[in-house]
Amino acid sequence: MLKAIKFRSSNGQLEVLDQLLLPHTMSYIKISTVEDGWNVINKMQVRGAPCIAIVGALSLAVEIWNEEVADKKIFLSEIEGKLNYLISARPTAVNMKKESQNLMEFATSLCNDSECDPSDMKKKFIDQIIQMLEKDIADNKAIGKYGSEAIMATCKGSSQSVNLLTHCNTGSLATAGYGTALGVVRAMQESGKLNRIYMTETRPYNQGSRLTAFEMVHEKFSATLICDSSVAYLFQKKHIKAVVVGADRVAVNGDTANKIGTYQIACLAQHHGVDFYVCAPFSSIDPSISSGDQIIIEERPEREMTYVNGVRIAAQGIEVWNPAFDITPASLIKGIITEKGVYEPKDLKDCFAQS
Ligand SMILES: CSC[C@@H](O)[C@@H](O)C(=O)COP(=O)(O)O
Numbered sequence: 001m002l003k004a005i006k007f008r009s010s011n012g013q014l015e016v017l018d019q020l021l022l023p024h025t026m027s028y029i030k031i032s033t034v035e036d037g038w039n040v041i042n043k044m045q046v047r048g049a050p051c052i053a054i055v056g057a058l059s060l061a062v063e064i065w066n067e068e069v070a071d072k073k074i075f076l077s078e079i080e081g082k083l084n085y086l087i088s089a090r091p092t093a094v095n096m097k098k099e100s101q102n103l104m105e106f107a108t109s110l111c112n113d114s115e116c117d118p119s120d121m122k123k124k125f126i127d128q129i130i131q132m133l134e135k136d137i138a139d140n141k142a143i144g145k146y147g148s149e150a151i152m153a154t155c156k157g158s159s160q161s162v163n164l165l166t167h168c169n170t171g172s173l174a175t176a177g178y179g180t181a182l183g184v185v186r187a188m189q190e191s192g193k194l195n196r197i198y199m200t201e202t203r204p205y206n207q208g209s210r211l212t213a214f215e216m217v218h219e220k221f222s223a224t225l226i227c228d229s230s231v232a233y234l235f236q237k238k239h240i241k242a243v244v245v246g247a248d249r250v251a252v253n254g255d256t257a258n259k260i261g262t263y264q265i266a267c268l269a270q271h272h273g274v275d276f277y278v279c280a281p282f283s284s285i286d287p288s289i290s291s292g293d294q295i296i297i298e299e300r301p302e303r304e305m306t307y308v309n310g311v312r313i314a315a316q317g318i319e320v321w322n323p324a325f326d327i328t329p330a331s332l333i334k335g336i337i338t339e340k341g342v343y344e345p346k347d348l349k350d351c352f353a354q355s
Contacts, residue, residue: 002172002215004051007058009130012065014058018045019173023214031055033063034082041089041096044205048174049093049248049284054132056086056096057103061129069118072111079107079125092257092298092325093248094286103128136176139281139339143180144187147279147337151184151242152193154275161195162241164188165234168202168259169211170246170279181244181279182215184337189221196222198238202259203228204305204322231265235272243269244337247280252352254330254345255292256280260323266332278328279337287352292327300324 006015006028015028020043029045031037037059040046046055060082069075083100090096106128110121155162164185168174171182178186188194197216202208209225216223226234234240243265249257256262256278269276289295302320306312314320330345343351 001177002218003177004046004048004173005055005058005133005176007130007133012062012126014055014062016040016046016055017173019047019211020045022173022210031059031062034059034086038086038089041086047207048169049095049246050136050175050180050281051173052090052093053095053099053283054136054176056083056089057099057129057132060086061126064122064126067122069122072116072118072121075118075121076107076111080104090298091296093284095281095283098283098286099132133176136281137178140175140178140180140183141187142339143279143281143337144178144183146339146342147181147184147244147277148187148191148193150277150335150337150342151188151244151275155241161193162188163196163198163239164194165198165200165231165240165243165265165274166212167200167208167243167245167262167265169207169215170244171212171215173211173215174246179215180246180281181277182212184244184277184279185221186219189219194221196224196238198224198226198234198240200226200228200231200261200265202261205300205324207259228261232268232272235268235274240272240274242275242277242334244277244279247278247284247336248325249289249295250278250280250285250336250348251289251291251295251330252285252287252349253291254333254336254348255295256328256330256333256336257292257295257297257325258328260326263326263328263332266328270332275334276328276332277335277337277342278333281339285336285338285348285352292329295325295327297326298324 014031171179199208199212306314335342
């Protein structure tokens with residue numbers, strides 16, 4: 001499996017795959033500081049909501065790796081400042097914000113624990129960050145299993161294999177490994193239930209043609225790339241059983257922010273009677289947001305749209321609007337596939353009330 005993150009827990013060495021150079025060049029960038037982490041996230045050398053949170057947190061771990069911590073309160077305020085800085089790298093994905101809150105709660109409890117000395121606090125804090133890597137892979141495998149079961153439960157005939165469509169990149173490159181929506185695809189492939197995965201190019205940054213296509217070729221899946229504008233025709237012609245996409249932030253009512261173009265695919269899926277699933281860990285659900293209207297949508301530089309590989313492809317002088325994400329209303333989503341099971345959007349609220 002491709003690896004977006006290489007982390008050595010023996011000596012605190014962190015490297016991330018430069019996804020701007022894919023699919024032509026596999027080159028890893030060394031990350032030594034929080035500023036390095038912020039930069040690779042902001043420039044989208046690392047992207048994908050779970051991967052952003054893990055790389056952000058690990059950049060803090062490697063920065064403090066050799067630090068002598070003498071005072072717990074000073075250390076707590078240092079990590080709070082650095083986590084807040086990391087959240088500012090990209091605004092739409094909630095995972096970095098949620099993981100920061102979790103890490104701050106954990107660090108505060110260590111700070112208040114009189115049995116824990118400053119160096120213990122640092123060690124335990126770093127260990128907590130490292131656990132995020134394993135947890136993300138385990139969560140993705142659970143998402144894959146639940147998603148595969150949910151899709152196959154709607155099929156008539158147990159031996160059937162199906163065609164799926166995905167958008168953007170949600171695989172090993174967007175997570176610690178295995179993937180969310182691509183994790184569902186992977187689980188279906190492993191159980192012989194995948195006939196073919198179709199993927200959109202995902203303009204303007206081309207996560208589909210550069211990254212998902214790269215992963216699928218690498219894994220030797222039966223996979224086909226389509227233009228973003230071919231989705232309606234694909235639904236007419238290719239017997240697509242379901243759409244599986246990831247999420248950058250899910251509101252409590254199920255409205256979902258994901259890569260620009262997701263909303264129009266959901267509209268087309270409804271028109272054609274194709275099931276539309278969002279696949280995301282609980283860390284992508286934002287309990288503080290009641291609906292999608294409150295989600296801040298990142299707008300990226302116009303150059304990402306008007307240039308391809310340094311060559312301008314748009315007419316000089318044209319004005320450009322380049323939102324990186326859109327909001328798919330909950331009414332278009334059949335299920336939200338998480339590591340705890342599959343929820344109808346209307347049931348998410350109760351799920352938070354219970355926990
Ligand atoms: C498991 S990744 C889920 C989402 O983060 C993904 O679908 C997506 O929209 C990524 O956007 P990106 O702008 O490439 O970070």
